[in-house]
Amino acid sequence: xxxNVVERNLAGVEDPFAGVDFSHLERSLxxxxxxxxxxxxxxxxALTMLALVPLFSVVVMLLWRGGxxxxxxxxxxxxxxxxxxxxxFGNAIVGTTVMVAVAILFSVPFGILTAVYLAQSNNKxxxxxxxxxxxxxxxxxxxxxxxxxxxxxLATGGFSSLAGAVALSVxxxxxxxxxxxxxxxxxxxxxKEAAIGMGATxxxxxxxxxxPTAIPGILTGVMLxxxxxxxxxxxxxxxALFSNYWLWQHxxxxxxxxxxxxxxxxxxxxxxxxxxxxxxAWAAALVLVLMVLCANLAGQALSARQVxx
Amino acid sequence: MSSAAPVAEFPTSSxxxxxxxxxxxxxxxxxxxxxxxxxxxxxxxxxxxxxxLVGFIVARITAAAIPAIxxxxxxxxxxxxxxxxxxxxxxxxxxxxxxxxxxxxLMLGSIFGVAAAIFLSEGFLSAAVFGALKKFNLHLKPVxxxxxxxxxxxxxxxxxxxxxxxxxxxxxxxxxxxxxxxRPWCNWLHxxxxxxxxxxxxxxxxxxxxxVLVLAIMILPTVTAISRDALVSVPPKIRMAAYGLGATxxxxxxxxxxxxxxRGIFGGIVLAFGRALGETMALAMLVGNSNQIxxxxxxxxxxxxxxxxxxxxxxxPKEVGILMYAALVLLAITLVVNVAGAFILHRAxxxxxx
Numbered sequence: 001x002x003x004n005v006v007e008r009n010l011a012g013v014e015d016p017f018a019g020v021d022f023s024h025l026e027r028s029l030x031x032x033x034x035x036x037x038x039x040x041x042x043x044x045x046a047l048t049m050l051a052l053v054p055l056f057s058v059v060v061m062l063l064w065r066g067g068x069x070x071x072x073x074x075x076x077x078x079x080x081x082x083x084x085x086x087x088x089f090g091n092a093i094v095g096t097t098v099m100v101a102v103a104i105l106f107s108v109p110f111g112i113l114t115a116v117y118l119a120q121s122n123n124k125x126x127x128x129x130x131x132x133x134x135x136x137x138x139x140x141x142x143x144x145x146x147x148x149x150x151x152x153x154l155a156t157g158g159f160s161s162l163a164g165a166v167a168l169s170v171x172x173x174x175x176x177x178x179x180x181x182x183x184x185x186x187x188x189x190x191x192k193e194a195a196i197g198m199g200a201t202x203x204x205x206x207x208x209x210x211x212p213t214a215i216p217g218i219l220t221g222v223m224l225x226x227x228x229x230x231x232x233x234x235x236x237x238x239x240a241l242f243s244n245y246w247l248w249q250h251x252x253x254x255x256x257x258x259x260x261x262x263x264x265x266x267x268x269x270x271x272x273x274x275x276x277x278x279x280x281a282w283a284a285a286l287v288l289v290l291m292v293l294c295a296n297l298a299g300q301a302l303s304a305r306q307v308x309x
Numbered sequence: 310m311s312s313a314a315p316v317a318e319f320p321t322s323s324x325x326x327x328x329x330x331x332x333x334x335x336x337x338x339x340x341x342x343x344x345x346x347x348x349x350x351x352x353x354x355x356x357x358x359x360x361x362l363v364g365f366i367v368a369r370i371t372a373a374a375i376p377a378i379x380x381x382x383x384x385x386x387x388x389x390x391x392x393x394x395x396x397x398x399x400x401x402x403x404x405x406x407x408x409x410x411x412x413x414x415l416m417l418g419s420i421f422g423v424a425a426a427i428f429l430s431e432g433f434l435s436a437a438v439f440g441a442l443k444k445f446n447l448h449l450k451p452v453x454x455x456x457x458x459x460x461x462x463x464x465x466x467x468x469x470x471x472x473x474x475x476x477x478x479x480x481x482x483x484x485x486x487x488x489x490x491x492r493p494w495c496n497w498l499h500x501x502x503x504x505x506x507x508x509x510x511x512x513x514x515x516x517x518x519x520x521v522l523v524l525a526i527m528i529l530p531t532v533t534a535i536s537r538d539a540l541v542s543v544p545p546k547i548r549m550a551a552y553g554l555g556a557t558x559x560x561x562x563x564x565x566x567x568x569x570x571x572r573g574i575f576g577g578i579v580l581a582f583g584r585a586l587g588e589t590m591a592l593a594m595l596v597g598n599s600n601q602i603x604x605x606x607x608x609x610x611x612x613x614x615x616x617x618x619x620x621x622x623x624x625x626p627k628e629v630g631i632l633m634y635a636a637l638v639l640l641a642i643t644l645v646v647n648v649a650g651a652f653i654l655h656r657a658x659x660x661x662x663x
Contacts, residue, residue, distance in 0.1 A: 173362075
């Protein structure tokens with residue numbers, strides 16, 4: 001720029017900007033508006049970093065304090081009594097897995113069939129259903145527990161893993177419905193129209209075209225719902241309660257008995273004054289977070305596959 | 310949807326189609342048509358079941374609460390004492406604790422969350438990276454060109470993954486990391502400035518402040534994710550126009566971008582408020598479970614959800630009814646907040662599509 005100006009002046013051409021002071025157009029920190037801008041930039045960066053510190057501190061503490069106590073024995077043995085050394089949370093891992101699996105059995109068929117209806121209709125009913133599903137997403141998880149307590153525990157006369165699974169499926173249902181509906185709607189309409197044009201019935205279109213194409217998106221939703229349900233504590237404390245024994249006893253599943261779960265184990269052990277239990281709570285927290293993250297990452301990998309299609 | 314009817318009337322008997330009718334093409338068989346009808350009815354039924362489920366949940370909780378509503382009346386909501394032995398039940402202290410902790414956590418969480426959303430959507434990282442590269446006289450290569458964007462996306466996904474950490478884990482972290490960390494500072498504040506109502510007690514373990522801090526961290530990913538979506542979806546034309554007029558980054562943010570994204574951000578904050586109100590475990594572990602109404606940040610308190618979590622496992626038949634009444638109050642509060650949030654987000658989406 002500067003060389004340009006010099007050349008032109010040498011050539012004898014009149015500089016049109018002669019006498020114009022450009023310095024006040026330059027960005028300078030002396031000016032209040034740039035100063036405020038820089039300060040706000042700094043403040044935003046500082047706030048963001050400050051927000052990230054505790055978030056990553058959670059992860060570091062989990063790895064450090066949980067990793068210390070994690071062992072094969074901890075993963076496979078029963079919870080210890082007070083002042084007892086060793087022990088683990090094997091029955092809690094089984095309990096969480098079984099309850100989430102039963103909750104999947106309840107909520108996934110229910111959710112997908114509802115989503116199939118929603119994806120194909122735009123009437124008042126569909127709108128109300130969608131509104132209900134959105135309401136359920138913001139539903140406090142403890143109220144799902146209260147509902148399962150009223151509907152299952154009081155009806156069957158005792159705490160059971162079935163009641164826990166019902167509570168979890170209430171929490172999973174809205175995620176399954178809303179993500180499945182999105183996934184089905186994402187199927188290119190020409191595929192659906194081609195099926196209808198060939199004379200397929202609605203059921204055939206859904207089973208042979210829509211669902212197979214939308215399955216990665218639906219599975220993403222299911223994995224997200226699983227990730228949420230596996231970590232839930234509040235709906236389980238007074239539906240599945242806790243147990244110090246295996247779910248599988250004398251060759252049969254005790255689905256109607258109180259059942260241990262990782263989340264409730266962490267809650268119970270965190271409040272105990274014994275060092276062994278607190279250490280186990282951290283190890284269980286690490287296992288639980290790893291399970292939840294695996295479900296989440298699996299869901300994201302599936303949704304990445306859907307985009308590529 | 311109405312495909313079954315025309316297919317059924319397809320003129321298969323016409324000589325034109327006679328040659329290979331039934332070999333290559335065929336009308337849906339009776340079984341297929343019945344399956345179709347049954348399948349469609351099933352889907353319809355399950356859609357209705359979703360509505361019924363929500364109705365059933367509300368009805369079940371209400372029905373179980375009715376005896377308690379009759380005996381306790383509205384005094385339940387205005388009473389401050391919860392004493393099972395004396396038979397007096399009141400949940401004003403719990404309602405106060407629920408709203409007090411949620412509002413404080415929401416203030417903290419939304420300041421930090423919106424700041425993080427701005428940081429992740431307004432090109433802060435790329436400005437910093439390119440500034441640093443310029444300092445070292447490095448030229449932009451295709452690799453470095455995409456670096457800030459990828460870093461931004463990575464940070465955003467990390468924050469969203471952190472939303473998936475179960476609340477009981479945050480509670481555990483709060484008990485063993487946050488409380489020991491802040492306790493000396495809080496007690497120093499109480500000793501120095503005990504006359505300020507917020508510092509009028511000392512922190513002897515669980516209390517409002519640790520609960521608020523952990524709750525704020527828990528709602529931060531929600532606020533950040535929704536606010537970032539709102540900021541990113543502001544039309545680039547508007548942003549460019551502001552910069553083209555010579556506005557600095559914050560002038561364009563305050564005058565143009567934030568107002569355009571405000572409904573989305575506000576809706577996100579309201580949804581985060583709903584989540585904070587219904588949050589149970591972290592609060593049950595950190596808030597101290599003591600039924601009192603105090604302004605002090607360091608005194609223990611209680612919340613509705615924590616009350617339910619602590620009392621349900623050992624509740625007798627009479628207490629269950631009373632707890633159901635408390636659950637109904639919590640349901641009413643969260644329902645109002647969530648409906649308001651969904652409504653605001655819906656309006657924001659409409660505004661942006663216009």
